[in-house]
Amino acid sequence: MIIKQIDSKQEDLEVLQQLLQRPDLSPQTQRKIEQRIRLLCAGIKGEEESAYLMQFHFGNHPDWVIINDLRLQFQNKVAQIDHLLINRHLQIFVCESKRIAGELIINEFGEFSRRYNGQGQGMPSPLEQNKRHISILKQLLQKKLIQCPSLCGLYFKPLIYSLILISNDSSILRPKKTIAGLDNIIKNEQLQEKVKQLSKPLGIFSIIRTVSRSRLEEFAHQLVKLHHPQKHDWLACFGLNKINNHSANIATSSQPQTETLTPKKKPVSYFCVACRKNISPDAANYCWNHKNIFGGKAYCYQCQQIIRQKHQ
Structure with missing residues (x-):
């Protein structure tokens, strides 16, 4: 069951496109806005691909719930979680989706970079990023801001796993050296098999720690209630001031305004x-x-x- 869909980013895209029309933009600011639009569109596409396959494999399964695009806050820290996949054994798969154009490269030191058309660029480690997300989720659970299901007065402790989902059309170049966590970096198409593999170790204990479907849904809805949608101040982000309509018209028009009687157009x-x-x-x-x-x-x-x- 899908508890929460991805929040729409259409309004942000429209605002950014409108900013590109401003006459007072410097070339540097214009490039920054265009870069933000590209990143936002890539993120949307990556999340949609992961969400689609997650829904395909688990969306109609009675023992699973899916939460997309969950933004949690604890004290001064924020976790922007792309996807949560949770089953009745209270196994939580925290999934970070990445849309990589070209190749994802991981060196022997665990450093990440991407390469497209022969040009390489460093990038933050998605493993460390997901660790921070999981840390905030654990703190919310420890403070009992999210009430876990219980059995005979004993609360179930969720088992949390980290998964990094890479777009299917990307290639992943891994180091020969074994580095912890790299086996949980997979392509979207490998999600079902990986979840099945990680779920197996519970064995006979899966029967003992199985919650009802209603309690699973209740647990998921508690998480969604803590969702804080992100509101961007794009003007402040790019160091821009508000521009009034009168100034905009003066800046974009070199013709004097004259009153003419013309028929209204559709x-x-x-x-x-x-x-x-x-x-x-x-x-x-x-x-x-x-x-x-x-x-x-x-x-x-x-x-x-x-x-x-x-x-x-």
Whole structure:
């Protein structure tokens, strides 16, 4: 059963695209915004791929619940958990999904980098990132902010596992040296088999520590109640000030305004030529203003990022 779906990031994408239209942007700030849009779109695609396969294998299973896109806070710390997969034995699989374009490379020191079109770039360790998420989840459990199911007055202690889910079209280059945790870095398509493998060690104890389906759902709903959606202040993020409509019109128009009597036109609707989704006038204008990239055609935000990657 799916307890929580992925939060929509569409509003953030629209705000970022609108920021790109500002006349006061420096080239450096423009590049930063474009980079944030690419990362956001890649993250959305990675989460959606993992969520789809998770739902396919476990979504209709009566002994499992799925929580997507859960943001937990404890004191001054935050855990942005991509997916939680929980069964009736109270085994919790904390899953961090990563959309990697090209190759994911792990060296003998456990350092991570990605390589695309021959160009490499370092990246934070998803293993350490997930460790921090699990640490915050454990603290919430220890403080009993999440009440665990009990049997005869004895509370079940959840068993927590870390999984890093990599997009299926990526390649993973692993070191020859054995490093703890690397075997839990898998592709999305390997999820079902990995969960099955990690669930086996319980053996006969799985019968003893099995909670009812209703208690499992209750436990999951407690977690969702602690969800704190993230609200971005994109202006502050890029060091921008608010711009009023009057100033914007002056900055973007060189023609004097004259009153003319013209017949009212019907509102124009725009759509993406690739996926046929409806798009805003801002998105269409952005594509037309960058004909060198989009060829004078209008695309939605996600299709824009695909074309940008091909253009680079």
